[in-house]
Amino acid sequence: MTEVVFYVFATIAVVSAALCILQRSAVSAALWLVTTMFSLAGIYVLLGAQFIAAVQVLVYAGAVMVLFLFVIMLLNIGHSTPDLRGSSMVGATVVVVGLLVVELATLWRYTPRRLAAEITGTPLANPAALFAAGQAAQQETAARGVVGGVAAPLFQQYLVPFEATSVLLLSAIVGAVVLAKRKV
Amino acid sequence: MLLGPSLALSAILFSLGVAGVLLRRNAIVLFMCIELMLNAVNLTFVALSRLYGAGGYVMVFFVMTVAAAEAAVGLAIILAIFRHEQSVDLENINLLRG
Numbered sequence: 001m002t003e004v005v006f007y008v009f010a011t012i013a014v015v016s017a018a019l020c021i022l023q024r025s026a027v028s029a030a031l032w033l034v035t036t037m038f039s040l041a042g043i044y045v046l047l048g049a050q051f052i053a054a055v056q057v058l059v060y061a062g063a064v065m066v067l068f069l070f071v072i073m074l075l076n077i078g079h080s081t082p083d084l085r086g087s088s089m090v091g092a093t094v095v096v097v098g099l100l101v102v103e104l105a106t107l108w109r110y111t112p113r114r115l116a117a118e119i120t121g122t123p124l125a126n127p128a129a130l131f132a133a134g135q136a137a138q139q140e141t142a143a144r145g146v147v148g149g150v151a152a153p154l155f156q157q158y159l160v161p162f163e164a165t166s167v168l169l170l171s172a173i174v175g176a177v178v179l180a181k182r183k184v
Numbered sequence: 185m186l187l188g189p190s191l192a193l194s195a196i197l198f199s200l201g202v203a204g205v206l207l208r209r210n211a212i213v214l215f216m217c218i219e220l221m222l223n224a225v226n227l228t229f230v231a232l233s234r235l236y237g238a239g240g241y242v243m244v245f246f247v248m249t250v251a252a253a254e255a256a257v258g259l260a261i262i263l264a265i266f267r268h269e270q271s272v273d274l275e276n277i278n279l280l281r282g
Contacts, residue, residue: 003189010189010193014197014200017197017201017220021201021203021208021213021220026213029213030216036220040223040226043227048234055244060219064251068215068255071212074263075263077212085206085208090207093203093207096199100199100202104195111187111188112187134234134237136237138234149238150238150241150242150245153239154242158239165246169253172252172253172257173256176260179264180264
């Protein structure tokens with residue numbers, strides 16, 4: 001059942017991402033990207049990351065995409081224009097995308113057991129013993145809830161990067177205001 | 185467990201993002217494709233943190249913060265360029281081309 005729902009969400013994500021890069025109008029590209037982000041949030045729930053799914057909907061599908069749509073409508077570029085680049089770029093795209101899709105066939109068949117076998121070098125490695133951190137994290141999530149399982153490492157192990165993030169956001173706010181001001 | 189399909193979906197979405205960055209001329213659509221690539225990377229982090237612990241979730245948190253900051257500053261730059269050039273077409277923005 002979980003797998004069926006996963007593949008439904010995955011199909012929606014891939015189709016709407018393809019439509020996002022192929023639509024001529026910037027507004028429809030933005031709306032297809034919102035669809036991709038919503039289906040990714042559904043996949044996060046299936047993978048057991050409910051808090052990340054909520055943040056995905058709030059921050060990406062909410063704040064960031066509203067910012068994009070706001071700028072599109074402010075600049076009045078919603079109407080479609082001939083928008084694709086020249087043939088040299090199309091060739092480069094085919095090469096890059098072909099190389100990236102080759103790794104897909106490899107990644108498709110990965111399971112925790114195969115990953116464990118490749119890391120240890122023995123074919124019958126036990127994934128539960130190798131990935132003890134993941135087991136501990138899942139037990140912690142079961143004990144303290146989904147938010148607690150993310151908050152504990154965020155405010156203990158990763159406290160200094162978290163504080164550095166606030167400086168990054170402050171400088172981004174100041175930079176955006178200075179750049180968008182009419183008279184510089 | 186869905187580890188392999190998640191990684192494969194992430195690869196597809198990242199490839200689509202790269203294709204969009206290479207193909208489109210509209211600067212705002214190019215930014216959206218960058219967001220798509222960041223989302224693909226987030227999916228990898230979430231899928232692997234089932235095995236490697238909650239550090240992956242924290243990384244997703246940081247990636248989202250950086251993406252939000254990047255969108256704010258990047259769109260402000262696009263706004264300034266549009267005010268100067270009356271266009272967001274990347275073919276017209278060639279000031280640094282020798």
